[in-house]
Amino acid sequence: MNALIRDAGYRCWLRYEQIRDEKLLEEYRTWCASVVFRPGTPVLCSAKEELIGAIKSLLAVEVALSASPNRDKFIMVGKIGSHSVIDCETGGIEAERLGSQGFVVKTVKKPEYQFILIAAGSDQGILYGVFHFLRLLQMQREIGNLNIHEAPVNPLRMIDHWDNLDGTVERGYAGKSIFYEQNHLRDTGHRIRDYARLLASLGINAVVINNVNVHREETGLIRGRLSMVVKMAGIFRNYGMKVFLSINFAAPIELGDFATADPLDGEVKEWWRKQVQEIYRRIPDFGGFLVKADSEHRPGPFTYHRNHAEGANMLAEVLKPFGGLLIWRCFVYNCTQDWRDQTTDRAKAAYDNFQPLDDLFQENVILQIKNGPMDFQVREPVSPLFGGMERTNQMIELQITQEYTGQQRHLCYLVPQWKEILDFDTYARGEGSTVKKIVSGGLFQRKNAGFAGVANIGDDPNWTGHDLAQANLYGFGRLAWNPDLTAAELAEEWIRMSFSNDQTVIDAISSMLHTSWQIYESYTAPLGIGWMVNPNYHYGPNVDGYEYSRWGTYHRADSKGIGIDRTVKSGTGFAGQYQAKNALMYESSASCPEELLLFFHHVPYFQRLKSGETVIQHIYNTHFDGVEKVTELKEKWLQLQNLIGDERFARVLARLDEQLEHAKEWRDVINSYFYRKTGIPDELGRKIF
Amino acid sequence: MNALIRDAGYRCWLRYEQIRDEKLLEEYRTWCASVVFRPGTPVLCSAKEELIGAIKSLLAVEVALSASPNRDKFIMVGKIGSHSVIDCETGGIEAERLGSQGFVVKTVKKPEYQFILIAAGSDQGILYGVFHFLRLLQMQREIGNLNIHEAPVNPLRMIDHWDNLDGTVERGYAGKSIFYEQNHLRDTGHRIRDYARLLASLGINAVVINNVNVHREETGLIRGRLSMVVKMAGIFRNYGMKVFLSINFAAPIELGDFATADPLDGEVKEWWRKQVQEIYRRIPDFGGFLVKADSEHRPGPFTYHRNHAEGANMLAEVLKPFGGLLIWRCFVYNCTQDWRDQTTDRAKAAYDNFQPLDDLFQENVILQIKNGPMDFQVREPVSPLFGGMERTNQMIELQITQEYTGQQRHLCYLVPQWKEILDFDTYARGEGSTVKKIVSGGLFQRKNAGFAGVANIGDDPNWTGHDLAQANLYGFGRLAWNPDLTAAELAEEWIRMSFSNDQTVIDAISSMLHTSWQIYESYTAPLGIGWMVNPNYHYGPNVDGYEYSRWGTYHRADSKGIGIDRTVKSGTGFAGQYQAKNALMYESSASCPEELLLFFHHVPYFQRLKSGETVIQHIYNTHFDGVEKVTELKEKWLQLQNLIGDERFARVLARLDEQLEHAKEWRDVINSYFYRKTGIPDELGRKIF
Numbered sequence A, B: 001m002n003a004l005i006r007d008a009g010y011r012c013w014l015r016y017e018q019i020r021d022e023k024l025l026e027e028y029r030t031w032c033a034s035v036v037f038r039p040g041t042p043v044l045c046s047a048k049e050e051l052i053g054a055i056k057s058l059l060a061v062e063v064a065l066s067a068s069p070n071r072d073k074f075i076m077v078g079k080i081g082s083h084s085v086i087d088c089e090t091g092g093i094e095a096e097r098l099g100s101q102g103f104v105v106k107t108v109k110k111p112e113y114q115f116i117l118i119a120a121g122s123d124q125g126i127l128y129g130v131f132h133f134l135r136l137l138q139m140q141r142e143i144g145n146l147n148i149h150e151a152p153v154n155p156l157r158m159i160d161h162w163d164n165l166d167g168t169v170e171r172g173y174a175g176k177s178i179f180y181e182q183n184h185l186r187d188t189g190h191r192i193r194d195y196a197r198l199l200a201s202l203g204i205n206a207v208v209i210n211n212v213n214v215h216r217e218e219t220g221l222i223r224g225r226l227s228m229v230v231k232m233a234g235i236f237r238n239y240g241m242k243v244f245l246s247i248n249f250a251a252p253i254e255l256g257d258f259a260t261a262d263p264l265d266g267e268v269k270e271w272w273r274k275q276v277q278e279i280y281r282r283i284p285d286f287g288g289f290l291v292k293a294d295s296e297h298r299p300g301p302f303t304y305h306r307n308h309a310e311g312a313n314m315l316a317e318v319l320k321p322f323g324g325l326l327i328w329r330c331f332v333y334n335c336t337q338d339w340r341d342q343t344t345d346r347a348k349a350a351y352d353n354f355q356p357l358d359d360l361f362q363e364n365v366i367l368q369i370k371n372g373p374m375d376f377q378v379r380e381p382v383s384p385l386f387g388g389m390e391r392t393n394q395m396i397e398l399q400i401t402q403e404y405t406g407q408q409r410h411l412c413y414l415v416p417q418w419k420e421i422l423d424f425d426t427y428a429r430g431e432g433s434t435v436k437k438i439v440s441g442g443l444f445q446r447k448n449a450g451f452a453g454v455a456n457i458g459d460d461p462n463w464t465g466h467d468l469a470q471a472n473l474y475g476f477g478r479l480a481w482n483p484d485l486t487a488a489e490l491a492e493e494w495i496r497m498s499f500s501n502d503q504t505v506i507d508a509i510s511s512m513l514h515t516s517w518q519i520y521e522s523y524t525a526p527l528g529i530g531w532m533v534n535p536n537y538h539y540g541p542n543v544d545g546y547e548y549s550r551w552g553t554y555h556r557a558d559s560k561g562i563g564i565d566r567t568v569k570s571g572t573g574f575a576g577q578y579q580a581k582n583a584l585m586y587e588s589s590a591s592c593p594e595e596l597l598l599f600f601h602h603v604p605y606f607q608r609l610k611s612g613e614t615v616i617q618h619i620y621n622t623h624f625d626g627v628e629k630v631t632e633l634k635e636k637w638l639q640l641q642n643l644i645g646d647e648r649f650a651r652v653l654a655r656l657d658e659q660l661e662h663a664k665e666w667r668d669v670i671n672s673y674f675y676r677k678t679g680i681p682d683e684l685g686r687k688i689f
Helices: A002-006 A022-032 A042-059 A084-090 A123-138 A189-202 A216-222 A226-237 A266-282 A308-322 A346-357 A415-423 A435-439 A467-481 A487-498 A503-524 A580-587 A594-600 A615-638 A646-678 B002-006 B022-032 B042-059 B084-090 B123-138 B189-202 B216-222 B226-237 B266-282 B308-322 B346-357 B415-422 B435-439 B467-481 B487-498 B503-524 B580-587 B594-600 B615-638 B646-678
Strands: A034-037 A064-066 A073-079 A103-109 A114-120 A147-150 A156-160 A206-208 A242-247 A288-291 A325-329 A365-370 A394-399 A450-454 B034-037 B064-066 B073-079 B103-109 B114-120 B147-150 B156-160 B206-208 B242-247 B288-291 B325-329 B365-370 B394-399 B450-454
Touching: A022 A042, A022 A073, A034 A042, A042 A073, A042 A123, A042 A189, A073 A084, A073 A123, A084 A103, A084 A114, A103 A123, A114 A123, A123 A147, A123 A189, A123 A487, A156 A394, A156 A467, A189 A226, A189 A467, A216 A226, A216 A242, A226 A242, A226 A266, A266 A308, A288 A308, A308 A325, A308 A346, A308 A365, A346 A365, A394 A415, A394 A435, A415 A435, A415 A467, A415 A487, A415 A503, A450 A467, A467 A487, A467 A503, A467 A646, A487 A503, A503 A615, A503 A646, A580 A594, A615 A646, A646 B646, B022 B042, B022 B073, B034 B042, B042 B073, B042 B123, B042 B189, B073 B084, B073 B123, B084 B103, B084 B114, B103 B123, B114 B123, B123 B147, B123 B189, B123 B487, B156 B394, B156 B467, B189 B226, B189 B467, B216 B226, B216 B242, B226 B242, B226 B266, B266 B308, B288 B308, B308 B325, B308 B346, B308 B365, B346 B365, B394 B415, B394 B435, B415 B435, B415 B467, B415 B487, B415 B503, B450 B467, B467 B487, B467 B503, B467 B646, B487 B503, B503 B615, B503 B646, B580 B594, B615 B646
Parallel strands: A034 A064, A034 A073, A073 A114, A156 A206, A156 A450, A206 A242, A242 A288, A288 A325, A325 A365, A365 A394, A394 A450, B034 B064, B034 B073, B073 B114, B156 B206, B156 B450, B206 B242, B242 B288, B288 B325, B325 B365, B365 B394, B394 B450
Antiparallel strands: A103 A114, A103 A147, B103 B114, B103 B147
C-alpha cells in the first residue's frame, strides 16, 4: 500500500500538494485553521476526514476542529437545519432548490467573525460541498467572496465496472480489478476506499460493481456471494454511493434449478422476489440491477418470446417496494449477421428493438443507451433512441475505458467527444432538445435518468495505465454532475489539481488533451468509417478485420468507393430513425457532416470534400498528418521535463513513444491498404508501401 | 473404454471385421486355424496377440497355437535362426538384405505340409510381417502363393506429437491429448497401447512424445517427470518403437539454476551429460532428443553467439555413447519482420541459416526439415535444403495434422501432396535425385535419415475428428515405410481395411480422397499464394490476415497484380537457392509451374495462364468450382448410406455439410476481396459480393 501511495499518479486529482505561494498560504490558513463541523454520520465523517486531511496537507497547518465558532475566521460545515448560524445564512435558500444532493459554499462576513460556509440539505450534499471547496483551494482560487450554489443536473451519476470475479477486467487497460481476485474480494479495502473518495469528489452516486457479461461465478453475487456485495456497499456508502449489481437474466435456471427464466412465469418472479428481499435485508440502500439481455449471446426474454419491456418490468416490479432501480441496456443487435447481407444494419437494431416499446416500461426502469448506434467507435452519430422515446426513462452510457480509442496506450481525451454528443440536438421537442437535456430527465420530465460511464481503472499504481487517461474519469464524473461544463474548464481543473498550477504546464497538457481525440481519429478512422481494427482486441489497424465477419460491422470498400449507404432512399434506412431535421441532414451527402460521411454514404474515392481534397487524398493526408501531430504531442510533453515529477514524466513519455511508433503502423497499413485497393497515388508522392 | 471400442471409428484400419464370403472364409481358416509361434520377448508377444486376436475376429475360428507344426496347413512365425523349418525356407535370403527391420511372408508347399511363413531377423521385423499378413487377410487377398520380401526404405519413421502436459495439443483438431492431463499421464494405458498398435501396423519405429514448443512443465520431462517417460517408453517398446523427447535448449537455466545454456560452456555440457546418463539408466533404448531452437521465440545457441551446429553437436556428443540421436529442426526464421521490408524473405531463412553449416554436424545429428520453405501451406515448393546439404543427415517433416489444410473439418487427403514432394527432383546428383532418395539416406549414403510426421490424433473416439482424416495417418506411416507406394494404393488399402471391400465403397471414397486436396486448394489458396487465413487459428479465409504482420507472410496484392517476386533477377533471390535446373525453372514465370506462380512471381491480374484464363478469372473460377466440387464430394458420400455403418456415415456427412458451408464462405470472401480490389468483373457474371 505504501508503495502505491508513493506513486505520483496514485492520488490523482486529490493530491493536496502543499501550496508554495507564501501569500496565498497565509490567506488560506487564516480561513482554514479552524473548522466548525459536527459530523454525526459515516458520510459526514468521510467529509470531515477529507477536509481536515486536505487542509493539513495543502497548508501545512494544524486544524482546530470545534462544534461552534471560536475564532474570527473559520470554515463552517453543516446541514441546513442543524445550526442557527447555518440556518441564518441559508434562510434565503430553498433546500428544495438545492435538491437532495446540492450544496452551498459561501463566504460570510459578519462584524464579529467571517467564515466560509459549506452547507447542504443532506450528508451527500455536504460531502460534495467539501470536495468542491477543496477543488477551489487546489486550484488556488480566491475564497474571500464565495457565493456558490450547486446541484447536480443528473439524478443518476453512475460508474459501470466490467470487473469479473476472477480479477480480470473486460476491456480493462490498467491492470487487474481492484475489487476481486480469484473469486474473492481483494484485501485492499484501503484502495477501494480511495477509489470511492475519487468518485465522490466528482459527485458520482452509483457504482455497478460487476461486468454486464455475468458469467457463472458472478451470477452468484445475488445469493451465495452476497456478503461480498454487503462489504462493497459498506465502503461506497460512506462516500454517498449506492451499489448496483449486473445480473444474469437466466439466474433462476443457473441458481434456482428452474427450467425457465420466463419473466411471465409466476414462480420465476417469486424466485426473484425472494432474492431481492434478502439483498435489501442485508443492504437496505441497495441500488438495483443492471441487465444486458438478449445481447451478444447473453440470455434474455427473447428466449421465451417475451419482449424487453416484459423482461425489464418483471424485475422492476420486484425491486419497486424497496426503491430499487432496474437498468436495462439497449445494446441489442444481431451478432451473427451474414456479411453478404447488405440490408440488415446493426446501427438500426437498438431503435428497432426498443422504440416500439415506448410507454411500456415501469417507472423504475431506465434504459441505458450507448452514445452511438454501433459501439463506442472513435466517431459515430448519436443514437436515435435519444429523442425517440419520450415516455421512457433513459440514461446515456459512455465508455471511459478506451476500448476503441487507443486502450490507454494512446492519448485520447474523450471529453470533447462526449460534449459533442451531449450537445447534439435531437429536435425531439423542437430546437434545443439536446441529448444532455434528455438524459438529465429534464426535457421529458423523467425522474429517473442520468449518466453511466464504463470505468477505465484497474490496479495499476496510477489507476488508469496512462497517467493522462485519468482526465477521462475526471471529465466523465464532472460532466455527469454538470454537462454544461466545457472540455477546457474540465481539463484545466484536472491539470491544476493533478499536476500543477503553473501556466506552462496547464497550457501544454491542455493543448495535448484537446487535440488528442482528433489526432487519434486522424490516423485511425477517416470520415466516420470505424471498425478497421483487429477483431476482438480492438487495438491496432486491420482494415478488413471486421469486413467479412458476423458482427454487422462493415466499410464496404472496393476499388471505386467506400462507405455504408444508410440513407432511406437507397440504403439501409438508418438515417430515417432520426427526427426529421436530422434525418434530412444525414440523408444527403451534401449536408451530412463530413466527419460522418462514410457512416451514412457510400461515396467514390474521387468525391471532393469541402476542403477541396478528394476522399482518398483526405485519407492519405490525415494519416500522414496524424503521425506528425503525435510527434508534436511528444514535443509538447518534452517541454515539461522539469516542471512535473520525473515518474509521471517518464511514464507518459514512454506511452507517447509507443503511440508514435504505433501511429506509424496505423498510417502505413491504412494508406497501403487503400493505395493497393485503389491504385490512386498520393498527390504529394509520400511513401506508401 | 468400452464406449470407445464401440465407436465405429476407434479401431481404424485394424477393424478385423468378420469376413462374410464363405468360400474365402473357408480357405483362410484352413491356413490360419493353426499357428506355430514361440514368442519369447515382449515385441513377439505383441505380434502373437495381434495375430491370434485378428484371426479369431476375422475368421470366427479358434486358433490352435503350438511350438511346432502339427497340422497339414498352418501359419508359422519366427525369427531366422530360431527354428530349422524357418531356416530351411529362408536359407536363400540374406538376413542382411532384410535389414534389421524387414521380413518375409511366403507360402511354403511341402509334400507333408503347407504353411505360410512369417519370418524376420528381428522381433520388430516379425511384428511388421504379422501386420503385413493381416493386411492381406483384411484386403481379402489370395494367400496361397505368397512370396513377399519387405524392408523399410527409411531408417527413421517417426511421429512427432505436439502434446502438452496440460492435455492440450498444439494444432490438434481431434480433442485432447491421449497421453497427458493436468501434468500427469492419463489413466488410459489401453488407449496408448491401441495407439501403439496402430502405429506399429504401419511400421512407425519412433515417437516424440511432447510438443517441440517445450514449456515450463514439459522442460521437467528430462528430470523430475522422467518416470512419465519411462512408462510411455514401456508401452511403445512393446510395439517396437523408441521414445524421443522434445527438449528445451535453455533447460540448464530453467532446471539447473545455471545462468547460461551456452553449448560451449563445459559445465553446461556436463549438466546435459548427467541428465542423459540418468535417462539411459532408466530407459536403455531411449531414442534421443528433438530440438526447436532459435525459432519463434524458443531459446537456442544464437543467444550465446553460437551457430546451430555448435548447439546441436554439444547435445549429440552427450547422446552418442548411448546410441542416441539428436534431431534438430530447421524451422528458423525472423518472426518479427517488418511487413514494409520487401527484401527479407522468410522462405530463404532455413537455407541461409543451415546450408553454410554443411559438414559441421556430428554423425548422430539429423536435421529435420519441413517439406517446404514456409510452413505446411496447402501448396508451396519443396525446401531447397533437400539436395542442398550433401554432407548432413536430413529427414523430412510432414504435417499430418491439418493445420492449414482444413483442420479435420474439411476433407483433405494429403498423400498426393506428399507424393509430389517426395518425387520432386532436386538434381543434387543429376536427374533422379528425388527428395525421397535424399531423406531415405540413399542418395548421399547417410545412415541416419527418414520421415517425421506431426500427429493428427487426439482423444476423440475416432482418433482424428474427421473419420476420413485417418487416411492421412495411414498414408504417412506407409509412405515412411515405402515412399514408392502410390496414393491410390494407399487409399485402397486404407478403405478396404477401415470400411469395406465393396468396390462401390472403394471407388467412392477413393475418388473423394484423391480429389480432396485440389478441391481444398481450389477454394482457398490460388496459384501457390498461401497465408490468406485467420492469424493464429489458420482456419477460415482472411486475405489480409497475414499481410501487415510480423510473420514474413505476404501476398503483396494490389489493384494491378499479386504475388511475391522471389526471383534472383528482380526479387528476393529465393529461387536461386535451388540447384541450377530448378532455379532456372522457377526464375521465369513462363517455366514456373502454374500452381506455384504467385509463390515466385508478382504478376498482373490480366496475365494469361496456359488454360487461356487470366489470373483473376482463374481465382474466380477455382473458387466457384471448389464449392461445386464439395457438393460432389457430398453426393459421393450420400451414395454410401447403406454400405457403411450409420455412425461414421452420419459423422462424415456432418463434416461435409460444414465443409460445404465453409467453402462458400471461402469462395465469397476471396472472390469479394479480389473483385473489390481489382474492380474486374467475373466473365461469367456470377454473384460476387
